[in-house]
Amino acid sequence: MAEEKKAAPTVEDIVAQTTIADVYRAAKQLEGVARKTRLIHSDYFSEISGNDVYLKPENLQHTGAFKLRGAYNKISQLTNAEKAKGVITASAGNHAQGVAYAAKKLGVKAVICMPATTPILKVEGTKALGAEVVLYGDGFDDAYAHSLELQKKYGYVYIHPFNDREVLLGQGTTALEIIDAQKDIDAILVPIGGGGFASGVALATKLVNPNVKVYGVEPANAACMKAALKKGEIVTLGSADTVADGCAVKTAGTLTYAFCKKYLDGIITVSEMEIMGALLSLIEKHKLIAEGAGVLSLAALSKLPMKGKKVAAIISGGNIDISTISALIDKALIARSRVFCFAVQLPDKPGQLELIAHILAAENANVIELNHNQAKVTDSFKKVVLEVTCETHNEEHVQRIIRALGQHGYEVERIY
The missing domain is CATH 3.40.50.1100 (Rossmann fold)
Structure with missing residues (x-):
């Protein structure tokens, strides 16, 4: 009787049979290929989060992201016959x-x-x-x-971006580098798209030191893994609209779901404004460029359920074009009241613009754009609308400007 074909391992089998030796094997494969990005201590993010924060800058990795770790590990494991197929x-x-x-x-x-x-x-x-x-x-x-x-x-041999054991093992080498560099680390924050990165990082971390907490971070608008873990099964979101386009995934992987379910300590979701704010802070405070998905961990720092601990936040990637950076920075400045745009109605006579300028100068607001528009006023031919955009420090500064204009009889309409 012919020997029966051996059944393919189930997802549960793969999770149960994967050991720390597999992650170390992946690390060995990546020697001389993946850059060992060094931890950067952040005074700024430490202060705002109440923890001792270290950045893991995978945006400085070859190709600008962590992804080559998993891709290389997967392709390097192929047989010669498989490699020949492409x-x-x-x-x-x-x-x-x-x-x-x-x-x-x-x-x-x-x-x-x-x-x-x-x-x-x-x-x-x-x-x-x-x-x-x-x-x-x-x-x-x-x-x-x-x-x-x-x-x-x-x-051809298919190389899945996340739902593959060898891919996630390669991603998990990031955690080994963090723990090796900071052996007393208390927690690691890792972004989630389809879940390959979080799976590998959580697996490696827990098998090296189960006391280290691992939190996944998802955009609130694309939280497919959180939805799956909450329901107890894979779900497909109706949409995944987020500035963190690298994590705009509607459906988590079956394998990554199983690994995250076993090893993750929790998932934190962040808003679009929190993501853009984190990007702005990273640029201003550390002079580092990252993409939207790359700063998810930074956006989640203030939401960690711990204080006074050593935390590693992984910056997953930095591949972003200049026009997108510009648009995200502009939105982040508005969200933080660093740019203030308002409109006031003025009598259509000489000296009014100069008076507004004096008020703004007295309040230390830097004007960056003016629009003097008579056509917008429909109830009087003797008035004009002045739209002003200026640089401000924060929301308190904005309110001070509004009060100063009000004291001179101007009714302010805030545009943003």
């Missing part, structure tokens, strides 16, 4: 460049399906790493579906 994936972001980088290092053909709407800089960046880029569809779902068709047609 690898394929779908991504418009960090995973694309991680796979391309790893494949080039290992001499493996890589095909990356990217949406046709992908910014040209990301496309060219991926091509520069030696990958063949296929542009298809209007979004990730279209590109992903096409990548599966190409895999079936040409026999």
